[in-house]
Amino acid sequence: MNKHQIIGSRQKRVDALGKVTGAAKYAADYNIPFQLYGAVKYAEYPHAIIKKIVTAEAEKLAGVTTVLTCKDVPGKNHFGLIPNIRILADDRTRYLGDVVAIVAAENIKTANQAVEMIQIEYEELPAVFDPEEALKPNAVKLYDEGNQIVHHKVRKGNITEGFRQADFIIENKFTTQAIEHAYLEPEAALAMPDEHDGFKIIGCMQNFYTSHKVIAGALDKPLSKVQIIQSTMGGSFGGKDESATLVAVRAALLAQKTGRPVKMVNSREDSFIQSYKRHPYKMYYKWGCKKDGTIAAMEMKIIADGGAYCSMSPFVTWRSVVQATGPYYCANVKTDVYAAYTNNNFTGAMRGFGSPQVNFAIESMMDELAEKVGKSPLEIRLQNGFEQNAVTATGQKLDHYVSLKDVLQTSANESSFETCWKENKSKQKIGKKIVRGIGLACAYRGVSLGAEGVDAPSSIVYVQPDGSVSLASGIIDMGQGARTAMAQIAAEVLGLPLTRVHFQEPDSGRVADSGATVASRGTIMGGGAMKIAAENVRKIMENTAREKFKLSKGDIVFKNENIFIRKNKSEKKICSFDTLVEACYQAGRPLFASGVRNIAVTSWDEETGQGNAYFTFVYGTNIAEVEVDLASGKVNVTRFLSTHDVGKAVNKSMVEGQIYGGVAMGMGYGVMENFIQESGKAKTINFDEYYIPTALDMPKMKSIIVENEDKFGPFGAKSIGEPALEIAAPAIANAIYNATGKRIYNLPANLEEILLGRKLRRDVERGSVSCKIEV
Amino acid sequence: MKINLTVNHKNYSLQINSDLLLVDLLRDHIGLTGTKKGCEIGECGACTVIMNGKTVNSCLVLAVQADGAEITTIEGVANNGDLHPVQQAFLEHDAVHCGFCTPGMVLSAINLLNHNPNPTEFEIREAIAGNLCRCTGYQQIVEAIQSAADKSK
Numbered sequence: 065m066n067k068h069q070i071i072g073s074r075q076k077r078v079d080a081l082g083k084v085t086g087a088a089k090y091a092a093d094y095n096i097p098f099q100l101y102g103a104v105k106y107a108e109y110p111h112a113i114i115k116k117i118v119t120a121e122a123e124k125l126a127g128v129t130t131v132l133t134c135k136d137v138p139g140k141n142h143f144g145l146i147p148n149i150r151i152l153a154d155d156r157t158r159y160l161g162d163v164v165a166i167v168a169a170e171n172i173k174t175a176n177q178a179v180e181m182i183q184i185e186y187e188e189l190p191a192v193f194d195p196e197e198a199l200k201p202n203a204v205k206l207y208d209e210g211n212q213i214v215h216h217k218v219r220k221g222n223i224t225e226g227f228r229q230a231d232f233i234i235e236n237k238f239t240t241q242a243i244e245h246a247y248l249e250p251e252a253a254l255a256m257p258d259e260h261d262g263f264k265i266i267g268c269m270q271n272f273y274t275s276h277k278v279i280a281g282a283l284d285k286p287l288s289k290v291q292i293i294q295s296t297m298g299g300s301f302g303g304k305d306e307s308a309t310l311v312a313v314r315a316a317l318l319a320q321k322t323g324r325p326v327k328m329v330n331s332r333e334d335s336f337i338q339s340y341k342r343h344p345y346k347m348y349y350k351w352g353c354k355k356d357g358t359i360a361a362m363e364m365k366i367i368a369d370g371g372a373y374c375s376m377s378p379f380v381t382w383r384s385v386v387q388a389t390g391p392y393y394c395a396n397v398k399t400d401v402y403a404a405y406t407n408n409n410f411t412g413a414m415r416g417f418g419s420p421q422v423n424f425a426i427e428s429m430m431d432e433l434a435e436k437v438g439k440s441p442l443e444i445r446l447q448n449g450f451e452q453n454a455v456t457a458t459g460q461k462l463d464h465y466v467s468l469k470d471v472l473q474t475s476a477n478e479s480s481f482e483t484c485w486k487e488n489k490s491k492q493k494i495g496k497k498i499v500r501g502i503g504l505a506c507a508y509r510g511v512s513l514g515a516e517g518v519d520a521p522s523s524i525v526y527v528q529p530d531g532s533v534s535l536a537s538g539i540i541d542m543g544q545g546a547r548t549a550m551a552q553i554a555a556e557v558l559g560l561p562l563t564r565v566h567f568q569e570p571d572s573g574r575v576a577d578s579g580a581t582v583a584s585r586g587t588i589m590g591g592g593a594m595k596i597a598a599e600n601v602r603k604i605m606e607n608t609a610r611e612k613f614k615l616s617k618g619d620i621v622f623k624n625e626n627i628f629i630r631k632n633k634s635e636k637k638i639c640s641f642d643t644l645v646e647a648c649y650q651a652g653r654p655l656f657a658s659g660v661r662n663i664a665v666t667s668w669d670e671e672t673g674q675g676n677a678y679f680t681f682v683y684g685t686n687i688a689e690v691e692v693d694l695a696s697g698k699v700n701v702t703r704f705l706s707t708h709d710v711g712k713a714v715n716k717s718m719v720e721g722q723i724y725g726g727v728a729m730g731m732g733y734g735v736m737e738n739f740i741q742e743s744g745k746a747k748t749i750n751f752d753e754y755y756i757p758t759a760l761d762m763p764k765m766k767s768i769i770v771e772n773e774d775k776f777g778p779f780g781a782k783s784i785g786e787p788a789l790e791i792a793a794p795a796i797a798n799a800i801y802n803a804t805g806k807r808i809y810n811l812p813a814n815l816e817e818i819l820l821g822r823k824l825r826r827d828v829e830r831g832s833v834s835c836k837i838e839v
Numbered sequence: 840m841k842i843n844l845t846v847n848h849k850n851y852s853l854q855i856n857s858d859l860l861l862v863d864l865l866r867d868h869i870g871l872t873g874t875k876k877g878c879e880i881g882e883c884g885a886c887t888v889i890m891n892g893k894t895v896n897s898c899l900v901l902a903v904q905a906d907g908a909e910i911t912t913i914e915g916v917a918n919n920g921d922l923h924p925v926q927q928a929f930l931e932h933d934a935v936h937c938g939f940c941t942p943g944m945v946l947s948a949i950n951l952l953n954h955n956p957n958p959t960e961f962e963i964r965e966a967i968a969g970n971l972c973r974c975t976g977y978q979q980i981v982e983a984i985q986s987a988a989d990k991s992k
Contacts, residue, residue, distance in 0.1 A: 076930050083938030084926045084945060086873020086913035093872035246973050248877045248885055248939040298875070298939030299973050332878045543937025543974045717933035721979055725936065728976030751882035751971060759964040759977040 069623065070556045071779045074717045077548045078567055079296070079541065091252035091268040091295040092329045099254065100129055102318050102328035103175035105165040105182045106337065107157030110407040110744030111191035111204070114153060114184060117165060122181040127174035129322045131182065133165045137317060139284030143277075146374035148207065149306055149410070151282055151313050156189070158206055158372035159407055160744050161338040163310075168318040168326050193744060195369040195404035196346060206372065206405040213370045213403040214378040216385035218673030220457050223352075226361025226396030230352030234432050237348055238425040239810045242341040242369070242739040243732070244748075245414055246756050247542075249298020250335040253312035256325035262289035263319060267312040268297045270304035270542055271580035276572040279313045283320050290316075292572035300542035301729070302413035302582060306375055307339035336749040340375055340412035341739050343368040343403070345384075345421035349429050352396075357437040357447050361396040362457075364388050366422070368403040371410035376417075377403040379516045383418035386677045389457045390426035391468050391508035392448040397457040399673065407744045413582060415726070419509060419790045420733060424811060427505040427794035431801060440485060441504045441798065442476045450508065459674040465772040467709040468683045472506055474768055475685040475707040484689070488802045499692050500702075501803025505794035506685040510678025511776075511783050512585035515668035519585065520660055521578035523593040525554055525601045527655035531642040533558065533565045538578020539590030540570050544785055545718040546586045550594045552714055553778055557598035559622030560641065576658075584783035587714060588776065589661050595778040596659030604655055608648045613638050663776055680774050684708040684787045686727070686795040689763075692803045697818035699735045699800060701761075706792075707768040711782030716769060719784050723767040726788020732757050734793030735813050742825075842906040846871065847915025853902075861905050862886045862897035865912060873913035873942045877971070884970035887943030888912050894950045896969075913942035916949065924987045925949050932983035936974035944970045948984045958988060 082088040119131040134141050134154040141151050153162040165182050169175035192198045198211040205211060227233070253267035263283060269275040272292045280290040292312075297304065315328035330338070345368050352361035366384060370377040385401040434444035449468045455461050476482060484502045493499050513519045524536040535554050541547040547567040555565045568574070578590065606620045609627055615638070618631040627644050628635040638644075648655055668675035689703035706723045713719040736755045740747040748754040773780020797808040800818070810817055816824045843852050846869060853868060862879075865871045865888070874897055877885035881896040888897045889911040916923045925948045928934070935941050944967055951958055951966035958966065963984045964977070972980065 074933075077933065077935060080930050080933075080935040080938070083935045083941050084922070084929050085917055086871070086942050088938050089872065090875070090939065092876065093866075095867075246971075248883060248937065248971060248973055249875070250877070297937060299937040301973070332880075332883075543939075545936070717979075721933050721936060721975060724976035724978040725974045726976075729973070750880055751878050752880055756971060756973060757976075758968045758971065759981065760968045762964075762977050764960075765976060765978055 068556055068779065069559065070552045070562060071714055072712065075548060075552055075562050075715055077545060078551045078562060079547050088296045090249050090298050091254065091266060094254045094266050094295065096254065096256060096325045099325040099327050100168040100170060100318065100322060101172040101175045102315050102326050103167045103172065103179045104163040104314065105179045107153060107160055107162040107164055108184065109157055109186050109188050110160050111189040112157050112186035113189060114156060114164065115187055116185040118183040119165060122167060122178040125174065125178050125181060127170040128178045129168045130318065131165055131167050131178065132317055132321060136321065137282055140281040143281065144306065144374050145376065145378060149373045149375065151310065159409055160746065161409055163314065166314050166318060168322050191407040191744060193406050193408055195367050195406055198404040198406050199367065199402060206407065211405040213374050213405060214381055216382050216401045216673065217671065218385050218388070218397055218399040218457050220459065221396035223361045223363050223396045223398045227352040229360040231355045232436065233350060233352055234429060234436065235350040236429065236809060237346065238428065240345045240421045240424060241811055242344045242409070242411065243737045244336060244341060244739050244754055245301045245303030246754070247299030247301060247303055250330040250332055251304060251308045251311040252329040253315045254325060254327045255312065255315035255319040257319055257323055262291065263316055264291045264293065265312050265316055266293045266295050267308060268295055268304055269308040269312060270300040270540065271582070272540065272570060272572060273577045273579065274305065275309040275312055278309050279316045282313050283316055294540055294570040297540065297542040301415040302417065303339060305413055305580065310338065332751070333749045336754070337746055340371065340410045342414040343370065343377070343380055343411040343421065347421065347425045349425050351429055351433065353433055353436065355437060357433065357439055357444055359392060359394045359448060362389050362394045364399045366401040368401065369406055369408060369411060370403040371406055371408045373410040375410050375412035377411065380413065380418040382516060383510065384422045385673060386458055386510060387419055388422045390430065391450040391506065393450065393454065394457065408741050409746065415729065416786050416790045417583065419507065419786070420730065420793060423505065423507050423790050424794045424797065427791065428797060428807065431798045432807065440482055442472065442481055445472055445506055458677050460676045462681060464680045464774055467770060467772050468506065468508060471683050471685040471707045471709055471770055474770065475687050475705055478768060479687045479705045481687055485802055493805060497693060497695055499694060499803040500690065501692065501799040501801065502687065502689045503795045503798030503802055504685065504687050505791040505798060507791045508681045508683050509787050509790065511680050511682055512589055512678065513583045514678035515666040515675060518579065519589060520662035521590045521593045522576040522658055522660050523550070523590065523597040524575055524658045525597040527601055527645055529645065529649050531645045533560065534568055535565060535594065536568045536570065536574045537590050537594055538570065538575040539586045540581045542581065544586065544722060545715065546581065546590065548718060549587050549591055549714045553591050553594045554598040557595060557602055560625055584785040584787065587778070587781050588783055591714065591778040591781060592661035593659045596661060597657050600657035600659055601655050604653050605644050605648055608651055608653060609638060609644055612647050680776050680782060682709055682782050682787050684791060686791045688795040688799045690796060690799040690803055692800060692818060697815035699796070699813055699818065701731055701763050701796060704763050704765040706765065706788065707770060708784055708787050709770040709772055710784045711774040711777045712771050712780035713769050714779065714781050719769055720767050722784045723788045724765050727765055727792050728757050728762055730789040730792020731796060734796040734811060738812055840903065842903060844905050844907065845909045847912060855902050857903055859902040860898055861900040861902050864902040865897060871912050871914050875939055875942060877939065884943045884947065885940055887946045887970060889946055889950050894947050911946065913945060916945060923949060924991055925952065925984065928983040928987035932979045932986060934975065934979040934983040940970055940972040944972065944980060948987070952988055952991070956988060956991060960985065
């Protein structure tokens with residue numbers, strides 16, 4: 065029986081009506097009279113010193129209002145974790161998505177025409193496109209400090225001793241590719257001066273508190289003079305942090321200079337060229353294993369391509385170093401993860417955030433180990449997988465409910481994994497056109513930011529005098545369903561139907577800086593803050609009820625829009641919710657409260673890589689079935705099962721939606737998606753060449769939601785956004801092995817990878833003819 | 840030049856440039872921003888509208904080609920506030936996530952059901968294969984369309 069009224073049920077999304085009728089307004093849908101249109105001038109070399117920028121001719125063009133370069137930025141032109149992202153390129157260009165100048169004009173055609181008239185003199189510098197090359201001592205430096213962004217370590221036990229104990233070694237190199245977030249809505253912003261010497265910016269920023277600081281910093285205004293209004297967002301997946309901030313801040317600079325509203329909308333090509341991607345990884349995995357199937361030593365060296373700017377590289381690679389062993393016992397571990405600057409597109413946050421890469425390596429290694437010792441993929445994981453109170457590679461004891469083996473066993477039973485796997489394995493492959501396989505992958509994942517930094521979001525609940533409820537949160541909805549989850553949490557606490565609760569658009573002045581909506585922390589952290597805010601309002605109401613109705617003993621219960629008193633297990637109605645609201649306002653007690661959630665129980669030692677990295681973890685298992693066409697190399701995913709322990713599903717439909725969407729994105733990563741750059745030039749800049757899965761590519765999926773409530777989550781809820789994606793690719797890669805007997809070492813497992821075991825190079829410009837075959 | 844067209848049962852007579860695209864006419868000239876721009880090369884389907892009984896990518900249609908045409912956009916799907924069964928099904932099956940693909944997706948689904956009231960799952964997937972969605976993995980969308988078809992039987 066569901067002990068809750070609204071939590072755990074399948075509620076309709078609170079914001080879906082406007083989206084299904086076309087009423088929902090996304091950033092590019094906003095227009096304001098007398099607005100100007102912004103356009104950007106891109107760098108012409110991936111690495112060059114900017115000698116001179118001549119804008120005179122462009123400025124003279126009829127309809128052009130202004131042209132700005134870095135010299136025109138009144139405040140800070142740099143931002144980021146290590147503040148080296150340039151709003152407008154200054155000393156040099158470092159990738160081809162750098163913007164050297166921006167134009168505002170009466171219409172977009174004129175703005176684009178003016179961009180063509182800007183003349184730039186460069187001194188071309190040698191460039192570096194490979195992160196391993198970039199880390200060599202004689203490499204071309206992007207910054208004076210050198211090309212190494214970060215080096216994270218984990219040291220546990222003694223790997224020399226571990227390898228000595230080993231019966232055999234498995235050693236492999238894995239590579240993963242850059243991929244595009246491919247949110248359907250390209251970045252856009254509308255910036256306008258307000259009537260009080262400040263600015264208002266409407267945009268689709270995932271991390272609008274950062275955007276707020278960057279824009280105020282660039283305009284040289286206090287935060288209070290800059291208002292950010294979050295429009296309905298058309299997807300983000302980690303992608304609309306710095307990329308969307310760049311669009312918004314450039315629009316704001318043009319608005320400041322011209323004194324007029326400025327609209328800046330990225331085309332899809334702009335979005336591909338400018339935006340950051342998922343980090344490509346090179347991973348060297350070396351495991352010392354024993355004949356019984358256990359692992360005595362793990363040594364991992366990982367190099368991430370950080371591209372031109374730091375962005376989130378230190379945090380992305382930190383998650384990789386924490387999770388690089390997977391959820392498996394090993395007494396002796398040495399992990400080194402590096403991120404390096406190159407002249408490629410910068411790389412940053414993307415759903416998964418450093419886990420999809422290592423999970424591909426770990427889960428491939430695990431299957432190889434199983435084969436070497438004659439066990440099944442399930443057996444080897446059940447043998448090595450974490451159990452209750454296991455101690456991780458970082459020395460953290462897992463004292464929450466560890467459900468790894470539950471999700472593994474449940475998935476295997478549901479899909480008849482063992483039988484299918486054995487059957488496919490024993491089948492004759494030679495001479496066949498289509499072969500079938502099944503593959504398994506599992507993972508554990510640290511929830512929220514962990515020891516990355518401050519993790520304390522806020523929320524506000526306002527019960528209005530008529531009894532309707534307004535909510536605001538520092539956590540934003542980019543399509544994942546935060547508005548609905550938040551509304552459900554507040555409605556549950558106040559005993560109201562969801563129709564009474566209205567979620568307001570986030571605004572930089574409304575709710576205290578809550579950090580970014582990232583790291584699958586929306587529900588567990590932001591929802592936690594919402595629960596506290598609602599409980600704070602309820603306390604005011606409870607106190608008023610006790611006074612007004614002279615209730616000293618018994619619990620006050622909020623249910624079905626009424627207030628009850630519970631004594632000795634029997635409930636008696638006191639009054640309606642609305643009556644109590646009226647009483648509160650008459651008593652001079654407005655029903656407005658905020659809530660902050662802060663779980664500060666993490667720790668980390670940079671030198672040893674030891675500490676309690678995350679306050680809790682989630683566990684998941686994916687099982688993929690594939691058909692591989694041995695003539696073409698085409699992989700068709702035919703069936704998919706995804707099992708996740710989410711703590712508590714606030715809304716089952718939305719959890720399923722996250723799972724299905726995560727699988728689709730993980731499948732794209734596994735078999736088709738590849739953001740290709742050659743000498744820094746992006747070759748795949750729209751959906752004609754950058755493929756994401758269509759409805760015909762996706763199999764019918766099945767999801768299993770496992771619920772082991774966590775003490776830190778609101779109503780026990782943990783996370784699902786990123787877990788949903790992070791093990792799809794290795795499950796598919798392992799299924800391909802089961803089908804073909806060929807292991808995939810390089811993602812994506814596209815046609816050439818399947819047939820040739822490597823990627824083909826393209827030597828043509830975008831379009832028509834594709835690749836030169838060098839067989 | 841001047842063109843006449845019907846959008847959501849309303850007649851428009853507009854003076855336009857010959858290089859104007861239908862998607863820009865809808866969004867910028869008559870304020871129907873429910874039609875989205877996602878790629879502008881006819882790959883993503885976010886700008887899908889129904890034109891003379893067929894779905895088109897409005898980013899690939901010149902406004903002049905729509906002279907005399909009858910067009911339905913997402914804003915014209917509900918009837919006096921009553922949602923179309925496909926819209927209703929999208930709400931019930933949680934088929935709307937970020938919502939950016941939803942207008943095009945709903946119109947492709949409606950057009951399918953107009954021509955084929957009993958589609959198979961494959962036919963549904965085929966009908967929306969030109970509408971990219973990055974959020975849902977399409978499963979709840981397919982279920983919604985199937986259920987709208989079942990209910991109208």
